[in-house]
Amino acid sequence: MIKPNSQAERTDRNSIPIPRHPKQQKRHTSPSSSHLSPKLFFSTLTICAALFLFFQIHSLQTSPWAFLGQWQRRVNTPLTFTNCTKDFPSMSRKLRQSVTFLPLKDLRFAQTAMQGHTWFMSSLYDTHKEGEVQYQQFPSESSQGRLLCIKGRESHDGAFNYYALAWNESLPYNATYFKGLTFISYNHYDYYNIWHGLSSMVPFVGWHRKEGCAVPNRWILYHWGELRNSVNPWLKTLMEVTFGNAFIETFEGFDNDGPFCFEKAVVMRHNEGGMSRERRMEVYDLMRCKARRRCKLSLEGRWKDVDEWGVPVIGMTLLMRRGARSWKNDSAVIEIFQRECKKIENCRLIVSYPINLSFCDQATKNRLTFICDIKYNVRLMSLTDIVVSPHGAQLSNLIFMDRYGSIMEFFPKGWKQLAGVGQLVFRWLASWAGMIHQGTWHDPNGEHCPYSEDDRRCMSVFKNGKLGHDEKAFAKWVRTVLKQVQARKMDEALSKNGTTTPNEL
Numbered sequence: 001m002i003k004p005n006s007q008a009e010r011t012d013r014n015s016i017p018i019p020r021h022p023k024q025q026k027r028h029t030s031p032s033s034s035h036l037s038p039k040l041f042f043s044t045l046t047i048c049a050a051l052f053l054f055f056q057i058h059s060l061q062t063s064p065w066a067f068l069g070q071w072q073r074r075v076n077t078p079l080t081f082t083n084c085t086k087d088f089p090s091m092s093r094k095l096r097q098s099v100t101f102l103p104l105k106d107l108r109f110a111q112t113a114m115q116g117h118t119w120f121m122s123s124l125y126d127t128h129k130e131g132e133v134q135y136q137q138f139p140s141e142s143s144q145g146r147l148l149c150i151k152g153r154e155s156h157d158g159a160f161n162y163y164a165l166a167w168n169e170s171l172p173y174n175a176t177y178f179k180g181l182t183f184i185s186y187n188h189y190d191y192y193n194i195w196h197g198l199s200s201m202v203p204f205v206g207w208h209r210k211e212g213c214a215v216p217n218r219w220i221l222y223h224w225g226e227l228r229n230s231v232n233p234w235l236k237t238l239m240e241v242t243f244g245n246a247f248i249e250t251f252e253g254f255d256n257d258g259p260f261c262f263e264k265a266v267v268m269r270h271n272e273g274g275m276s277r278e279r280r281m282e283v284y285d286l287m288r289c290k291a292r293r294r295c296k297l298s299l300e301g302r303w304k305d306v307d308e309w310g311v312p313v314i315g316m317t318l319l320m321r322r323g324a325r326s327w328k329n330d331s332a333v334i335e336i337f338q339r340e341c342k343k344i345e346n347c348r349l350i351v352s353y354p355i356n357l358s359f360c361d362q363a364t365k366n367r368l369t370f371i372c373d374i375k376y377n378v379r380l381m382s383l384t385d386i387v388v389s390p391h392g393a394q395l396s397n398l399i400f401m402d403r404y405g406s407i408m409e410f411f412p413k414g415w416k417q418l419a420g421v422g423q424l425v426f427r428w429l430a431s432w433a434g435m436i437h438q439g440t441w442h443d444p445n446g447e448h449c450p451y452s453e454d455d456r457r458c459m460s461v462f463k464n465g466k467l468g469h470d471e472k473a474f475a476k477w478v479r480t481v482l483k484q485v486q487a488r489k490m491d492e493a494l495s496k497n498g499t500t501t502p503n504e505l
């Protein structure tokens with residue numbers, strides 16, 4: 001891991017920057033400048049005044065009108081502004097001192113925290129082209145070339161962390177300058193929830209694709225403006241695999257009050273919002289491809305998996321759980337799927353129990369060992385066309401199937417009525433990653449709830465219930481899915497192998 005100090009460069013540039021303004025003006029001055037001198041005088045004046053106004057507006061958000069009067073008065077007494085060159089050292093000092101920090105979390109927009117400019121860095125707007133990722137980049141044209149600076153590392157109240165824009169030549173005093181590319185993520189929910197964490201990562205992958213695969217030097221994570229120092233390990237591994245770097249900056253070891261300014265920063269606060277379906281699928285394609293490459297797996301995809309006559313193999317994988325939302329009778333469920341699989345030519349059933357994660361956890365010193373979980377899953381999913389699983393985090397691995405992979409999802413009693421939209425996450429994930437969610441089965445039987453069954457309090461009873469099974473319903477459902485997958489894979493095999501006609505199969 002790289003130490004923060006090696007990545008940041010402390011700058012305390014009290015020296016006076018080279019004045020650029022007058023030089024540029026000289027360049028524009030024609031030989032007949034004597035005729036133009038009143039004009040020149042006024043344009044110089046305007047520029048100086050505009051510059052001043054610009055900074056003042058930022059520092060005087062609360063009462064812009066009161067300030068306008070001041071500005072007008074100053075115009076009427078232009079003497080103080082007649083010579084930009086002379087004023088430059090003091091202007092520069094003023095610029096540095098007038099960099100105004102606003103709270104990262106703007107409570108005025110608490111009601112619309114997720115909309116438009118959101119309550120995170122609320123004074124700034126995103127760059128957004130139709131169908132593309134929505135983001136902010138600094139420095140950029142829309143920031144007038146200014147860098148993003150951040151102050152504070154509060155992890156309990158985002159209103160005590162601040163942001164500001166500043167020109168590189170006049171960064172605020174005592175600023176620490178971070179070289180390279182910084183990814184700044186805003187997540188309204190939780191980086192430990194795989195779904196929400198993944199959502200906040202997707203736009204960065206989109207940007208990364210778009211910008212020639214630029215690799216970040218560090219990540220800074222926020223939730224409601226509060227600094228976060230870690231993410232779900234599965235997600236962290238995925239970040240590492242995708243970007244080659246998942247170093248999370250927490251500003252430890254830095255002066256508490258000094259601002260941090262970034263050579264180049266990209267800010268995301270809308271997750272994948274704004275990205276077209278096609279773009280999202282490309283993002284998942286990229287992550288899948290990088291993960292497979294990291295695990296040294298074939299990148300060619302499922303269509304290469306055929307028997308000696310070239311007939312495609314159908315991989316069906318049962319993801320089993322232990323404890324919450326596991327099957328009451330594993331062997332009975334396996335039997336049903338095995339029986340139906342045997343009826344189909346070239347169907348291969350894999351039953352996967354969650355691997356022993358406590359072993360992986362002990363191996364955190366070596367990051368690559370930590371991958372043991374994801375590596376196992378990436379490999380497993382690269383052999384899978386149909387994943388059969390109770391609702392749960394293990395289903396996140398569906399993104400590692402080839403596009404058009406199928407998902408059959410099972411819920412315990414009560415979820416349908418009480419679990420809210422949260423139960424749809426794998427439907428969404430499947431759709432975004434280019435998969436086919438084949439529907440859900442809801443257990444009609446379950447634990448007894450002392451309240452009426454649509455009472456919200458029952459959710460705590462049902463949430464981690466165990467799953468029964470319905471032999472007839474499961475068999476019928478999986479037959480349909482198998483037929484559909486078989487037909488699609490045959491078509492695919494034929495289209496990849498132009499020389500063969502259906503009869504030859």
Ligand SMILES: *[C@@H]1O[C@H](CO)[C@@H](O)[C@H](O)[C@H]1NC(C)=O
Nearest residue numbers: 022082083084085086087088
């Ligand atoms: C502006 O100030 C600089 C340095 O003080 C001086 O060299 C220059 O002649 C001044 N220009 C005008 C137009 O007064």
Ligand SMILES: *[C@@H]1O[C@H](CO)[C@@H](O)[C@H](O)[C@H]1NC(C)=O
Nearest residue numbers: 012172173174175255257258
């Ligand atoms: C910069 O840091 C020094 C030393 O920590 C401190 O004395 C000084 O007041 C700081 N300056 C500003 C403008 O915060």
Ligand SMILES: *[C@@H]1O[C@H](CO)[C@@H](O)[C@H](O)[C@H]1NC(C)=O
Nearest residue numbers: 013139147168169262263264
């Ligand atoms: C900011 O200034 C420093 C030198 O003071 C330079 O190395 C760096 O590249 C500049 N950064 C940007 C974004 O212009």
Ligand SMILES: *[C@@H]1O[C@H](CO)[C@@H](O)[C@H](O)[C@H]1NC(C)=O
Nearest residue numbers: 309310311493494497499500
């Ligand atoms: C693909 O084509 C080769 C010959 O070009 C043939 O041997 C093979 O059976 C074909 N496979 C399929 C799935 O059609």
Ligand SMILES: *[C@@H]1O[C@H](CO)[C@@H](O)[C@H](O)[C@H]1NC(C)=O
Nearest residue numbers: 328329330331332333335336
């Ligand atoms: C589980 O199902 C199998 C097959 O249907 C059955 O033989 C077995 O008795 C069941 N086990 C339990 C604990 O119900």
Ligand SMILES: *[C@@H]1O[C@H](CO)[C@@H](O)[C@H](O)[C@H]1NC(C)=O
Nearest residue numbers: 322355356357358359360362
């Ligand atoms: C998981 O690994 C731990 C530590 O290696 C071991 O103590 C435990 O028995 C294992 N559990 C299972 C179910 O294999």
